[in-house]
Amino acid sequence: MTRDELKAVVEQALSDVAPEVDAGALQPxxxxxxxxxxxxxxxxxxxxALEATLGVTVSEADARRLHTLADVVAHLEAAQTRR
Amino acid sequence: MTSPPAxxxxxxxxxxxxxxxxxxxxxxxxACARFSWAEARARLTGLPGGALNIAFEAVDRHVPVRGxxxxxxxRSRGEARRDVTYRQLAQLTSRFASAVAGLGVKPGEAVFALxxxxxxxxxxxxxxxxxxxxFCPLFSAFGPEPVFARLSRGEGRVLVTxxxxxxxxxxxxxxxxxxxxxxxxVRSGDEARAPLPEGxxxxxxxxxxxxxxxxxxxxxxxxxxxxxxxxxxxxxxxGALHVHGAVVQHxxxxxxxxxxxxxxxxxxTADPGWVTGTSYGIISPLTHGxxxxxxxxxxxAERWYGLLERERVTVWxxxxxxxxxxxxxxxxxxxxxxxxxxxxxASVGEPLNPEAVWWASRALGQPIYDTWWxxxxxxxxxANYRAMPVKPGSMGRxxxxxxxxxxxxxxxxxxxxxxxxxxxxxxxxxxWPSMFTTYLHDEERYRACFVDGWYLSGDLARxxxxxxxxxxxxxxxxxxxxxxLIGPFEVESALLEHPAVAEAGVxxxxxxxxxxxxKAFVALKPGFDDSEALRKELLAHxxxxxxxxxxxxxxxxxxxxPRTRSGKILRRLLKARxxxxxxxxxxxxxxxx
Numbered sequence: 001m002t003r004d005e006l007k008a009v010v011e012q013a014l015s016d017v018a019p020e021v022d023a024g025a026l027q028p029x030x031x032x033x034x035x036x037x038x039x040x041x042x043x044x045x046x047x048x049a050l051e052a053t054l055g056v057t058v059s060e061a062d063a064r065r066l067h068t069l070a071d072v073v074a075h076l077e078a079a080q081t082r083r
Numbered sequence: 084m085t086s087p088p089a090x091x092x093x094x095x096x097x098x099x100x101x102x103x104x105x106x107x108x109x110x111x112x113x114a115c116a117r118f119s120w121a122e123a124r125a126r127l128t129g130l131p132g133g134a135l136n137i138a139f140e141a142v143d144r145h146v147p148v149r150g151x152x153x154x155x156x157x158r159s160r161g162e163a164r165r166d167v168t169y170r171q172l173a174q175l176t177s178r179f180a181s182a183v184a185g186l187g188v189k190p191g192e193a194v195f196a197l198x199x200x201x202x203x204x205x206x207x208x209x210x211x212x213x214x215x216x217x218f219c220p221l222f223s224a225f226g227p228e229p230v231f232a233r234l235s236r237g238e239g240r241v242l243v244t245x246x247x248x249x250x251x252x253x254x255x256x257x258x259x260x261x262x263x264x265x266x267x268x269v270r271s272g273d274e275a276r277a278p279l280p281e282g283x284x285x286x287x288x289x290x291x292x293x294x295x296x297x298x299x300x301x302x303x304x305x306x307x308x309x310x311x312x313x314x315x316x317x318x319x320x321x322g323a324l325h326v327h328g329a330v331v332q333h334x335x336x337x338x339x340x341x342x343x344x345x346x347x348x349x350x351x352t353a354d355p356g357w358v359t360g361t362s363y364g365i366i367s368p369l370t371h372g373x374x375x376x377x378x379x380x381x382x383x384a385e386r387w388y389g390l391l392e393r394e395r396v397t398v399w400x401x402x403x404x405x406x407x408x409x410x411x412x413x414x415x416x417x418x419x420x421x422x423x424x425x426x427x428x429a430s431v432g433e434p435l436n437p438e439a440v441w442w443a444s445r446a447l448g449q450p451i452y453d454t455w456w457x458x459x460x461x462x463x464x465x466a467n468y469r470a471m472p473v474k475p476g477s478m479g480r481x482x483x484x485x486x487x488x489x490x491x492x493x494x495x496x497x498x499x500x501x502x503x504x505x506x507x508x509x510x511x512x513x514x515w516p517s518m519f520t521t522y523l524h525d526e527e528r529y530r531a532c533f534v535d536g537w538y539l540s541g542d543l544a545r546x547x548x549x550x551x552x553x554x555x556x557x558x559x560x561x562x563x564x565x566x567x568l569i570g571p572f573e574v575e576s577a578l579l580e581h582p583a584v585a586e587a588g589v590x591x592x593x594x595x596x597x598x599x600x601x602k603a604f605v606a607l608k609p610g611f612d613d614s615e616a617l618r619k620e621l622l623a624h625x626x627x628x629x630x631x632x633x634x635x636x637x638x639x640x641x642x643x644x645p646r647t648r649s650g651k652i653l654r655r656l657l658k659a660r661x662x663x664x665x666x667x668x669x670x671x672x673x674x675x676x
Contacts, residue, residue: 020623039631040382
């Protein structure tokens with residue numbers, strides 16, 4: 001998948017968990033949880049949604065280093081190259 | 084004390100012989116037999132003439148003996164950190180109390196806080212108590228509607244919040260809050276340089292108008308101090324009012340149930356927006372003169388273990404949802420940290436499942452001690468104690484000074500179940516000092532909690548032959564998600580505001596991490612059809628109004644909701660159908676149209 005396609009998948013997963021989010025208005029390099037009202041459970045469900053779509057498991061250790069939209073997309077892109 | 088049968092697998096008995104510190108509560112039966120509230124009260128200092136002020140007991144009384152000791156050890160999400168000593172906390176809270184009085188706010192009026200876990204929140208809480216105002220915390224993940232409902236019902240005169248929370252959740256509703264005369268903003272970073280929004284004050288500037296040396300107001304034990312909103316099955320959230328005398332319970336439970344002592348570093352992971360985060364995240368540990376760790380960040384397994392190690396935490400009070408998230412992060416992870424200073428771990432919020440207790444015994448090297456209490460009780464009522472064997476899954480035994488029983492209701496009366504193992508409602512004999520004194524503006528609902536001299540908790544439980552209590556379920560439709568009570572009515576009301584929704588019924592469905600997940604069932608108005616887009620729109624609508632802590636995470640559309648003949652939505656039936664359980668007595672069900 002291209003970076004843009006991955007970005008679309010991430011935005012979709014976010015909107016599954018928090019459908020009130022206007023994905024187009026997100027700042028790619030600002031912390032997602034500061035821009036959105038997401039609690040810990042939303043965050044878990046967000047990664048579960050990504051896993052369901054992409055079949056890529058994001059480990060707890062990786063998840064804790066991913067704060068922004070750009071972080072998540074870059075991580076998925078790298079995971080894709082490794083496979 | 085009861086001894087476990089040899090080799091019984093359901094008991095965990097800790098070998099305390101190698102622990103340097105022997106438990107504060109060594110002999111449960113003796114402590115219960117000898118107990119008196121007067122002695123418990125005498126553990127505090129008090130003010131002249133029988134006055135009692137929570138902030139004095141938590142802060143000021145320590146200044147002569149440990150003024151230079153760290154009271155609050157704050158760790159931000161980023162690099163910032165701040166340590167506040169008992170002396171500094173005494174000065175800051177005096178400044179807050181006198182500055183708020185200087186605004187013309189009268190004792191007994193309500194000071195609300197809506198903020199993340201920042202030092203200013205703790206200053207506001209203790210400063211409000213010191214000044215004789217009623218402090219009411221709100222959870223920062225509430226959406227605008229829960230915030231409005233509570234501020235409005237609680238007649239908040241002052242609100243301490245941040246610029247972003249004010250903008251997102253309060254500003255648009257401010258005109259509808261006539262009692263709210265002062266909004267005080269805690270500003271940091273870029274926010275501190277931006278102009279103040281109209282009609283607000285800056286926290287630091289306000290503090291500068293106060294005096295650092297004013298004494299705590301001489302409140303009486305029966306003077307209102309704290310207001311905590313809690314949810315029932317029906318109606319708006321209830322504002323449970325607590326008095327300054329509650330500090331006796333906060334202190335005593337810190338001593339016996341949390342085993343607090345001088346030199347401890349205590350970490351309560353609950354947010355002060357909930358009762359645990361106030362009673363035990365602020366008051367109880369400070370009355371013991373310990374160092375209170377405050378972490379601004381949200382849950383993160385590695386961060387949490389790192390904090391336990393680095394900040395040398397000795398006593399840790401957390402919640403089942405957090406423990407289950409730690410379990411997900413793996414049994415190996417805690418092994419990478421030095422947790423040897425942690426002497427005692429306790430939990431509250433919902434029953435701690437036995438697997439979690441066993442997991443902790445292996446992964447953390449010690450069991451987790453469950454406790455039971457609720458907003459109305461103000462402090463811990465039933466607990467597992469460090470000196471007593473733990474039966475995983477049990478909430479433990481009543482605190483010394485607390486009389487608990489299992490009762491059944493019949494014809495407007497209650498009867499105490501004499502037979503161990505009988506399931507009934509967990510009831511408490513009134514008289515403990517942190518018992519709520521009313522639901523604000525709702526004396527009728529308050530009185531309905533008491534029958535035949537018992538406070539009825541709404542929790543179903545049983546007691547075994549050894550006197551240990553076991554949680555069974557709720558007696559009503561209240562949902563418990565991540566340890567927080569969620570009233571279905573509040574969620575249904577928000578859904579009904581959506582133009583497509585004709586009827587709404589909200590239930591909790593089991594979920595492995597949260598305990599229960601909020602699920603909504605709706606019937607649509609004519610002209611609207613079920614679609615994924617509509618369901619998402621309903622979820623979005625609910626989240627915008629209620630915030631993620633309260634809003635449903637799933638929504639399903641039904642042609643009509645089951646109702647009783649008198650028109651009440653049968654949540655019990657929705658739940659039975661959702662879970663594939665027997666539907667029970669349907670004689671009051673309205674026949675389908």
